[in-house]
Every structure is written in C-alpha cells, then in structure tokens.
Amino acid sequence: MRKFIFSVVLSSFLFLPNANAQIGKRFPSERKVVKDSVTGTMLTFLTSTPRGDSKIYQTHNQWTSDGKWLIFRSNRVEGEAMAVNEQTGEIVQVTEGGYVGMLNVARNSMKLYFMRRPQDTVAKPNNNGKNRQRELVPMQIVEVDLEKLFADSKMGKLKKADYYQRVCGLTKPEMGAGGDLALDGDENWAYFRVGKEYAAKHLPSGTKLEENFGPRKMGAGPAGIAAMNVHTGEIKYVISVPFQIGHIQTNPWVAGEIVFCWETGGKSPQRTWTVMSDGTGLRPLYRESEYEWVTHEAVISKDEVAIAIMGHRKIQGLDTTGTAVSGANPGQEAAWGPSGTREKPTGLGIVNLRTREMKIAGQTDSGSGLWHVSGSPDGRWAVGDDFSRSIYLIDRKTNEMMLLSTGHKTTASDHPHPTMSPDGTKIQIQSAMLSDDNQSMNICIIPVPEEWLKRKY
Template sequence: MRNRTDLSRNSLALISLLIFARCVRAQVEPPREWIDPDTGHRVIRLSEEPGSQSLYFHQNAYTPDGRKLIISTPTGIAAVDLQTRAVEKIVEGRVRIIMVGRKTGSVYYMRGNVVYATDPRTRATREVAKLPPRASVSTVNADETLLAGAITEGAFDARPGANGPAAAPQDNYPGKGEMMERRLAARIPMQLFTIDTRTGEMRTLLRSTDWLNHIQFSPTDPTLLMFCHEGPWHKVDRIWTIRTDGTGLKKIHERTMKMEIAGHEFFSADGKWIWYDLQTPRSLVFWVAGYNIETGERVWYNLQRSEWSVHYNISPDGKLFAGDGGGPNSVAAPGNGQWIYLFRPVAVPDRTEGALPEAGLISPGLFQAERLVNLSKHDYRLEPNVTFTPDGRWVVFRSNMHGPTHVYMVEVQKSGGQARRAN
C-alpha cells in the first residue's frame, strides 16, 4: 500500500512538473505572429531556435529565387522558406556566414581558416579556399568567381588592460568606442585581397596601415569592391571603392566640416548607387546620402533625429528605405527612436530651371517616416540590421524584444485585419 502511495505521489509530482514546464515555456516563448498595436503592421517570428540571428545588413541573405532566407543559429546555419515559414538546418556546427551567392544561391561561410559553400537545397558542400594566417573573407562577387577579404599582419589585443575592452557578443558593447580609438591608433599593417574561387589564386589589391573593414562587392558588377577605413567616424575618410585589378581606388565622400561623419555604407540592389548614413555634424543634422557610381550624381535625404537609425537599407526596386532605429547608447541617441522604420523618399522640387547645369550640386530631399515595429523593449547592444525581402513586401530584422534573440519580419503594408497569435 505504501509503495502504491509513493508511486501515486511521484506520478502526481511528475505531471505537475510537466504542466509547470509547459506553462513556463508558453510564457517565455515569443509569439509567432501579431499585429503591432502601436503601428498596425503585422509581425512574424521566423526563427525557431533562441539565439538565431539574421545576417548583417549588407550581406546578401536571400537565394536567387527570392524564396529562402539564410540565418545563423546557435548550432549552425538554417534556411527559412519565406512562403511556408518552414525552417531547415543546412549546416551543422558553429561557423561564420559570409553571404549567399547571388548566382548559384550557395551559402558561403568559414569554418576555421577554410571557406566552404553549401547548396541550401541539396546540402552538397564544397571547399572553396584555404586562407593564410590572420586572413578573413567578407564577401563574394556577383558571379561568384572571387572572394574578398583582409589580412591583418600585426596583432591587436582586445583584452581589458591591453589595447581595449574584451570582445563581446553584442554589436554595440560597453567600451567599444575606446577599443576603436586604440585600434585606429595602432596603425597595424593590413592587406585587401581577392581569391579566385576556381583556381585558388590570391591577389593583393591594397596594402595599408588604415583599418580595412566593411568589405562588400557590388551586387551586379563582379569587378567593383567597396570597403571602409574603420575607426571613429569623425577621424577617418571611411567609404572607398577599388577595382579587382587593383586600379581605380576612389574616396566616395569628401568631408566638408569638422565632426562630420559618414558610414554604414551599402549598395542599391541594382548596383548603381552607394548609400550611407551622413551626419553634418555628428549627432545634429541627419541624412541618408546617395552617390551614383556611373554619373557622380549625389542625393541627400534629410530625416529627424528621432528617426535616425544605426543601419539603413533600400528596397529592391529602389523606391523605399528602411531603418532599424537607435538606442540610448547609440551614436545619436534618438530619444523615442526605438522603432523599425519605413521611409518614403521625397525630392525637394528643383526650381533652378536648368540655370546651373554644370554645378554638380547635391539634389536634396527628405524622408517621410512610418513606424513599423515598436522596439521599446529591444536592447540595442544587439543591432536589428534591417533588410527588405526580394519581393519588397517585408522587412527582416533580428531582435531580443521578447528576451532571447530571434529573427522577425514585418509587413510593409499596414494590416487590415487581426493576426493569428501562436506560441
């Protein structure tokens, strides 16, 4: 009798524990879908595994057919079907994603000092290149014939008490500004290089003691590479392009005042424009500036401080922009600016009637902003990094607004009905 009683008690305790665990999970797990009550836009959680992240804002994350989004997870790389929302693991193990190839759709990534490419449909994987010590690859060109990256020839110790603060998993961590000052002052020799994906041939394009970073190929021109001089933005001429034969080194933005900053540059989807965050001066007057690579035309769109974003992006058709807002410790703490934004560019009417045809003047405009997602509960030490889906209907971002980091997308068009909530 006593054994039966003990068994009953144990069974009851186990059942209670399972019910409790299920309730806790229901409370902690972020909703699958909802209408943001502050904006009226539909938001969908795409990732299943806590700690999943979308790619950096200028890394191509979409397959050429526009159907799949590639994300990183704590256990590897996954593909999200944007139509069915099914998530499929395609690479196991901790790796660093480079980007999705624009021609084949292969996912390029690094494991140790080796670059691999995996077909997201078949999972067939091939080794692309072995890298020398201190080398890293950041981008793949439009026809997937070249990789590009940088070699750091000297050492930089980021530990506390050395050259700067310890590395942190967040994008914007305490002490990052001091680390960037020290790293810039170190003037460590670097190389900008390409690797032929067919032959493995490595070519040095540029040697410099500037801090070379933010390396990205044009999405359409296989021979055009953009990179930056990293560091505190008010101390560097940041945005540069170079051809893959080592010619044509060009500074994209000329500073006109002290404390002017420009950065977080990216290409338009058609490869014709370079866009970037511009502040004249820092934290006071805000623009998203554009430079036409072929004609040299410049367009600047003004926006309010509360609308400033850590990163911007442009829709595939070039008609809309998006921004990921900013937190209290961002470069320009925007006050009530913790939102995912949609921006509609509006040009200032030109009434010069052709009187200044050769002046090379900037074409001004402004952004009309619309809030898409309330990120008041998001910790901006993790930057959301917005991108448009290939059909232009959604903006993808990463967020910890519900606790663990997940990948979300918000619909560009305001919802006309109620979203189904799912846990």
C-alpha cells in the first residue's frame, strides 16, 4: 500500500523559472459544477483537467482581498502560480521567474508574496548531469501587484514582469532561508525559516538540542524564524528553538502573532507553538501529552486555532492478532509511541489563544478521525477531512456534524486540505474526483448548505 507522509507540506520544493512563461498569460475556463453522488452537494470545480493543480496549504489564505480570485499552484506553466476567477473560471498566470515554498495572498490588499532564488543562483547540472545546488544562497521575497496584473491581462496589454513584480529585499546567504513564508497580519513583515547553522548562533548558551523523533527520523534542531519588512527590505531576527520548525503561519487579525510547529513528519513531543514577532511569549499553543497525536494546526479567527487530535490508531497499536501494526495506514508504525488512539479524547479541537482553553468541536464515529482542519472567522463553522478524503462540516453553535462531500479518491496525489472562505460561506479543497488517472487534482469549491447559512441562534 502506498504510504503518505504525515503532516508534510510541499513548501520546501524548489520551483524553477520557465523561459517561455509570461506573467498575465490567460487560459480558458475549465469551470464545471458537479453533483456529489453521495451527499447531493453541488461542487464547483474551478479546474477540471490534469494539469498538476494543488491549493495553497490550509494554514494560509487562498482568496484575493476582493474575494474574486483563488491563487493556486499548477503545472500549466511549469514552476509558476495561477489565479482562477471563481465566477468566470478564467485562469491567469500570476508569477514569472519561479517561486520557492509557500504562496502568500494578502487579505487587505491585492498583493501576492513569495520567495524565490535570484536567477544567478539557480542550480545548474554538473558534469555528471546531476543537479548541484549551493548550500547557502540569498533569497528574494517578491511582491506581485495583482490589481494591475488582472486589469492588463484582461485588456491583453501586458507589460514586462518587473512592472507587476517587485523584489522586496534579499536575505543574507548565510541565513539559509527557504521553505515556509508567512505574511504578518499588518502586511508589513514576512516571516521565514532559517537554516540550522544560522539558528544555532541565536540560541541561548547551554540550550539542549532536540534529537530526531519517530520513524521518519525528523525533528532535530535547531531552527529559527526571521522576518523581512516587505516595504524596506529590513531584516530582523525573531527566535531560535532547539527543534525542527515547520508550518510557520501568522494571525491575520493580530499583528506580530506567529504560530508554528515542531515538525517530525508525524507525532511530535510538543507539536504546536506560538511566539510574538519580537521573540517574546514563546510557549506551547496546546500542551499535549504523549497519548495525544496533535497535528495540522491552523489559525481560524482572531483568538482561535483549530487543531486535529488524531484518533486513527488501534488501541495499544495492535491488530486483531496482537501484532504491532506497521504501515497499514499513515502513522500506524509502532515507533510513534502510544498516541493517536481513541482511548483518550480525540477530534477537531479549537484552542483559544487568550484563555488557552480547548474544546472538541466534533469527531467522526470511526476511521481516522478528522485530519486537516479549518474554520470560519465568525466562529460558526469548523471543517475537516479524513483519511478517506471525505469532508465534514461542523456547526459550532449546535455541535451538529454532517458529511458534506465524499468521493475525492484515496488514490489522489495529496489530501483535500479544506480551507474556509473569509466570509464563512464555502470551503476550498483539492480533489481527484474528476481525474481519469485517479491521482491528479483540481481546485474545487464546496458551499456551506443554504439551510445551515440561514440558521438563527
């Protein structure tokens, strides 16, 4: 059976520039509305051909500030990002020159931010034909003016890429910057991960480094977070920690508030963390026990973070014959320890950043439990997927939960990663439902049922 990597985002992949790519290039609409054959929910597929589509990770914003476009990754032009208009289905290329890691769509302005290698540092094949990359290179943080780009693209009067793309600044080569990127709530700073060597220089003397944890042999430290001012290019250091950092995200409603994780590829000794941009206030976001498998945290409102407390493993990690389970499903390996069973409370948890209280919003009756999670900023809804790639919606006011959509194929190249829209009326996922190869994915919108939207409390 094919194994899936637990809690790993593709943010570390390098996307190289395509010499024939042109920012603003338009592609015809592929928009299709399909009825879910099981639930009856009407699904809007904004892309419907096998072109290597994938959504931005659920820790980050997906929609442009005008609410009309979704930004996504695609191989329509290799190494470049796309935008699709939710109403018309029009697709527009929104980067030129490649990008690295996470795409950041601003919530308060029509801007897109990402990281990329300068052209003169892109790895070239060596004499053996293998890729050779310099260990330490500077990285650019780039801003795209989407408002200008969409207008000129529609008129068919495109200018050169640097009219729409602005280099905010350059990181120092010795920082080893790359991977995660997160735009602050004030949209003045962009936070990024730095390499082990640079992070070690900022650790307090005598700090004990953590070792790898779990069968994937990940999680060892140190790691660090730095930031760049997107207006001036100024760089500041935030913090170093003695473990591997993953999934850096920000609170869009509270400037300077950062959430990140201890990344092991599965269960962590302490998964979720928060810190302020000046390096103060470092603490576990949700203090977990060795019996809890916490994963896929996502800031969903001014004061709240959704987390998945997994209930996907058999109690004691044994099968019906008493043999330790290994590899049957993601995370079943015995080496992960005693966590992730339903011997303890599990489900979609909502953690309050201010009071530190946690409530379980809901959980599936059986199976893996809810896995990738999100919620609406107004506090009405929570949403999650599971190992079967099914999507569940939870009414947080009544504690009702419904199967909203299914049939997105367990053979898909990735998981649905549901994300609620800013207005709380719909959910974006990535799905292989329409794929003949049962693997390639498309961008799909699932509406919150009208009868639920009309509820009065």
